[in-house]
Amino acid sequence: MVSGIRFESVSVAYGGQTVLDSLDLAVEPGEVMALLGPSGSGKTTALRAVAGFVRPASGRVLIGGRDVTRLPPHRRGVGMVVQQYALFPHMRVAENVAFGLRARKSVPKSGIPARVAEALEMTGMGGYAQRYPRELSGGQQQRVAIARALAIRPDVLLLDEPLSALDAQLRSGMLAELARLHRELPDVSLLYVTHDQVEALTLADRIAVMDRARLQDCGTPQELYRTPRTRFTASFVGNANLLPVTVGRGGVVLEGLALAVDTGPAAPGARATLCVRPHLLGLGDGPNALRGKVAEVQWRGSTHRLYVDVGGHRVKADVPELRQVPGPGTEVTLHFEPRDAVLLSAEVGDD
Structure with a gap:
């Protein structure tokens, strides 16, 4: 049966x-x-x-x-x-x-x-x-x-x-x-x-x-x-960077930094949350560059996890094991492809 x-x-x-x-x-x-x-x-x-x-x-x-x-x-x-x-x-x-x-x-x-x-x-x-x-x-x-x-x-x-x-x-x-x-x-x-x-x-x-x-x-x-x-799903199913942003035209704004992402039906000026998985962040120059200072580094075997302070927000990045590991206080640049970010309504899942 x-x-x-x-x-x-x-x-x-x-x-x-x-x-x-x-x-x-x-x-x-x-x-x-x-x-x-x-x-x-x-x-x-x-x-x-x-x-x-x-x-x-x-x-x-x-x-x-x-x-x-x-x-x-x-x-x-x-x-x-x-x-x-x-x-x-x-x-x-x-x-x-x-x-x-x-x-x-x-x-x-x-x-x-x-x-x-x-x-x-x-x-x-x-x-x-x-x-x-x-x-x-x-x-x-x-x-x-x-x-x-x-x-x-x-x-x-x-x-x-x-x-x-x-x-x-x-x-x-x-x-x-x-x-x-x-x-x-x-x-x-x-x-x-x-x-x-x-x-x-x-x-x-x-x-x-x-x-x-x-x-x-x-x-x-x-x-x-x-x-x-x-937001709850993003944080509970896997690791996620959840960044508060404002919807602009053709993207979002994070602490004055314009980022190109798909905003879907969100109206310009609306508050939202940008979700980017740590393994989708690259180290070095690229699209949607996030510049900040390394706060902590964790070795995880095949990868290093970097905790980077970007405009008052701590961003996690999982990058392939590094030969030269940036120490705390080192300025680095992270980046991500527009297709690798998801925009969540600030109201959904926040109450």
Whole structure:
């Protein structure tokens, strides 16, 4: 069965405080949707509303076109993976994976071993069925948790910060494994909650950016990174220089400096914010030159990050590793191509 998820004006409140405010969002069948945002943004509440662990104060949640708003969790056809694995320490791996199948009684007892073996093979844990969780690494325990969620053959898979307890190297490997799993399960929709932009950019087909209980933006990783719609999106999805400017004719003005950029429908004289990604700034003369003094330099292996004071604004530039590194106080020139800047309304995302 191919199922998607739809939120229709879903609001959730705790103790009179709205923690999810009128969410309208559709996760297409077979799509990976990341809910990305800081703590308290409403992303986990949205996921729990799909799982059935919180009941909306208003609105509807649909899975595969079916209204599940009032259904108990075990009747929704969802699998869920959480941050802390939630494995039973007294059960072997195979017993943990079988737990959901036994609880739901959706599979004959005789069919459970085959389902367990299938899920363990899919997650690369086929040889660990008789081990206890304490005998596994953190990454292996998370694979078992994923296998348990997959064993019930869910219509949708919910993942709530599933990699945050792992170190950086393990996270990278597990991201690759999740991407592989999704290729093997193209009919299963994934709703993936994270505060980590790298996870969202790497795994998701689309990203829904959440802040202060509301949906702020939604699009493909490339859309949100290259053409963010709000200041919040620009700053939360990747690094960004956000500079206050005034719209002129044929460009913008930054502290008296005219810069050639596409101003779109913005009217001359309007306040706006210019967004330029650090890696799109070059060092040396070029179009849209920004002159200033180096405040700080950070070596990052293949690149140097320069922090340059330009007209009272600190501008970040990621440039290829330098043989001669300009020290603090050195005057330098940065530049960027007109096509590499995005103009954001000063009002959108600023309140």
